[in-house]
Structure formats: C-alpha cells, structure tokens
Amino acid sequence: MDGYSGQLKQALTTKTGFSPIGSQDRINSFYGTFDGNNNAICSLYINMNSNENLVVGLFGACYGEIKNIGIVNANIIVKGKSNAIVGGLVGVSYNDIYNSYASGNINAIADGYVVVGGIGGATKGNTNIKNCYNLVNLKCTNSSEPPYTGSVACGGILGQSNVENANSNEEVNIEKCFNLGNVNADAGDTLVVAGGIIGAKSDTSLNLNIKNCYNNAKIQGSGSGEWPDKVGGIVGYLNYAILSNCYNTGDVIGIQNGNATGDIVLIGGIIGDQENSTTIDNVFNVGKVASKSNSNNNSFSIGGIVGISYDATNVNINNAYNIGTVAVNDLSNKKAGSISGSELITFSNCFYLKGTYNVGVGGSGSSTGVTEWDSIDKFPTILSVVNEDGAFKEDTNNINDGYPILEWQ
Numbered sequence: 159m160d161g162y163s164g165q166l167k168q169a170l171t172t173k174t175g176f177s178p179i180g181s182q183d184r185i186n187s188f189y190g191t192f193d194g195n196n197n198a199i200c201s202l203y204i205n206m207n208s209n210e211n212l213v214v215g216l217f218g219a220c221y222g223e224i225k226n227i228g229i230v231n232a233n234i235i236v237k238g239k240s241n242a243i244v245g246g247l248v249g250v251s252y253n254d255i256y257n258s259y260a261s262g263n264i265n266a267i268a269d270g271y272v273v274v275g276g277i278g279g280a281t282k283g284n285t286n287i288k289n290c291y292n293l294v295n296l297k298c299t300n301s302s303e304p305p306y307t308g309s310v311a312c313g314g315i316l317g318q319s320n321v322e323n324a325n326s327n328e329e330v331n332i333e334k335c336f337n338l339g340n341v342n343a344d345a346g347d348t349l350v351v352a353g354g355i356i357g358a359k360s361d362t363s364l365n366l367n368i369k370n371c372y373n374n375a376k377i378q379g380s381g382s383g384e385w386p387d388k389v390g391g392i393v394g395y396l397n398y399a400i401l402s403n404c405y406n407t408g409d410v411i412g413i414q415n416g417n418a419t420g421d422i423v424l425i426g427g428i429i430g431d432q433e434n435s436t437t438i439d440n441v442f443n444v445g446k447v448a449s450k451s452n453s454n455n456n457s458f459s460i461g462g463i464v465g466i467s468y469d470a471t472n473v474n475i476n477n478a479y480n481i482g483t484v485a486v487n488d489l490s491n492k493k494a495g496s497i498s499g500s501e502l503i504t505f506s507n508c509f510y511l512k513g514t515y516n517v518g519v520g521g522s523g524s525s526t527g528v529t530e531w532d533s534i535d536k537f538p539t540i541l542s543v544v545n546e547d548g549a550f551k552e553d554t555n556n557i558n559d560g561y562p563i564l565e566w567q
Contacts, residue, residue, distance in 0.1 A: 175203035178218035178249060187219040187252075194227025194258070202232040202262070209239040212268070213249035215279065220248050225256040232262030232294060241308065242268035243317070245279035246294045252322065254286040261293035261339075267301050270308035274298040275317035275357070276339050283322030286331045289566055290315060294339045300346045300381075309349035310381070311357035312341050313394070314373060318351075321361040329365045332356060334549055334564050337373045343389075345381030346415075351394035352379035353430070354408060358388070358395040362434065366399040368392065370549035373406045374558060379423075380413035386422035387412060388430035388465070391445055397434035403544040404428065405442040406482075407561055412458070412465075413450045422457045424465035424499070425449055427482050432464045432503070435472040441479070442540045444561075448485040449492075458492045459499035459520065460484060462510060466493065466500040476506045479537055484515040493520030497528050509537065 180188035246260030276292030298312040311318040314337025343352040351358040354373025379389035391406030412425035427443030459466035462480030493499040496510035499520035505527030518528040550562040
C-alpha cells in the first residue's frame, strides 16, 4: 500500500490489523481454491489478544486449496489465555498448499497449546504441502503458570499434523520444501517439540511422508515439562512415518530449564525422537547439535542424526551421514553419539566424521551398520546423498551458501 494512506491502510496496519479469512468452525472456514497467480501480499499485520482459542494466519481455517502465493514481511503477534494455532499462511489447513512462501516474523504466546509454523500452524486429515519455503522467524512461547497446561509445537514449514477422522487412513505429504527461518520455541514448564520442517506428528493413525526437504536455520527448543522435550533439524518428533532425501545445515539446540531428576531433552541433527515404524533414508547433517542445562539432574539423549528411539519396533536409519559436531553437557545421565543417542535402532550404511563425537551410538558406543571415517574427504557430497530422484541441483549461484537447492528454486 505504498503511496496510499487512507482508512483501509490504517485499519490493516494498526490495532488488531488484518482479520484472518475463515474461522475455526467448519461453517465459516474458507472453501474453494485460492490461486495467488504468483503474486505476493506485503506487510501482512495481525495483532490478536484473546481469552478464547485463536486460529491465525492469512487464512484462519481452510478447507480449500491454496497455491501460488507469497507472504512478504509479515508481522503476526498473538497473545492468548487459551490455545493458539498460528501460521504465516494458514492457521489450520484441511487441504493442500502448493508453490507458496512466507517471510517476516511470528511471535505467539499463549497459556495453552501453542502450535506455530511458517507456512501452516497445523494440518488435519489428508493434506499435501509441496514446493513451499519459509523465511519467517518464529518465536513460540507457553506462558502458563501452575498448574501448567498445554505445550509448544513449532516448525519452519508446519507446526503439527493431526488426523481429522481417527477411523480413516489419512496421510500427510511434505515434499520439496525448505526452511531458512529461525525457530525459537520456549515451553516454560511444559513440553516443547521443534523442528526445521515440522515440529511433530501427533497421531499414530496418521501416515506422514517427508521427502526432499532441507533446513538451513537455527532450531532451538527449551522446556522443563513432565515429558521429554524433542528438538530436531528436520523434525522434532516422528512416528509411523518415512523421511527421505533430506539434509540439515542449521544449529540444533535443546535447552532443559528444569531441576527435577528425570527432566529429559532429545536432540538430533535430523530428528529429535524417532519411534514406532519410522524409517530414515538418505540424510545428511552438517549443523552443530548441542544441549544446554543449568542442572545436573537433567538427562539428554543426543545424536548427529537422531536423539533417541524409545521404541525399537521397526525403527530404521539407512544411508545417513553426519559431519556436524555433537556437544553435550558433561553429565553422567546422558546418551550421546555422532549418529544416534540410542542403540534401539537398526542402522545401515551410517557414517560419521571422527572428532564430531567420541562414539557413533550412545549407550553401547557402537553398532552394526555405523562406521567412523577419519577424513571428510571420504564423505560423499550432500547432493549425491539426497538427490535420489533428481529433486535437487547444485547451488551454482551461491543462493544457499553453496549447499544443494531444489530444482524448482
């Protein structure tokens, strides 16, 4: 709206700003197809403060398809006394999102569940997110006081995926997406789950496929809740899923603020916590993976690829490479490895650089299928690892610090 200073501009850029299209109830949600024709919406401003549940984005709740739209320099501020679901483009999506992006800042604070993503806060049911990228810096905070409630799920592309109908066979696909926006998730005294692409998949009856994605931004999660906090370069928490052809170059940091014995943080260069019928194929981590704590009571499970697996049932890592440093507090109650903090995984063709950590797998210290290499020259290129189906190409114009970019970029 440069050059225009009328009442419409004042309404959209002051006080509460823009009102999201489509509310959370099914009747008033957005339906149909929104095609932005490769245009962008600039300086989207939303400032909402409510005691009610909040669903916030350009679209609040959306049953329609969204494609070919950009959000440039968004400023979304949400404060709530209940739950907040926030996305740069969509709060809650029940349908597909294609060829879209967002930039700017999101700052969401609530006393209940805080679910935030640069593109979408949450999905429900069968959805596809493809050819999307995020430049939004995300700050997600649970502000509840005793008795503590809710949790935080925060991801560069998507905060959390959920089923719509638990009795149906639903599937979410996130493909050919990348994140360059920093993620800073603080759950206070509740649970935090944070990832460069997606925070968490919440339902065991939902199948999730993450393919041909990368993160090149800092991912940080802190909390001190009853359940383990989970932070990953690509995904915080994953079960019943397949993750393939992905890489991370951003720092991944997990912070435990609690003082109680048993407070746990799970941190991985690719996945924080990998459980229940989950397979990782063709992944590469370059980013530093680190833990921080101000208490000797805390526990950590940390790995260059995966922090931990609590469930050894059909959990596999194939063709994985780590050259990123693993830095963990000098505590006795820790499991750490350059590939994984947990031995409860089936490994195949997994390699780590000598000096990134002193063992490949936490607990046992070594495992079949995990090998230490003493020189970085022995490692294949990232492109050769993740480019199984030709989705990536070389960064010949140095738009991504020389790391592989997607063919459509």
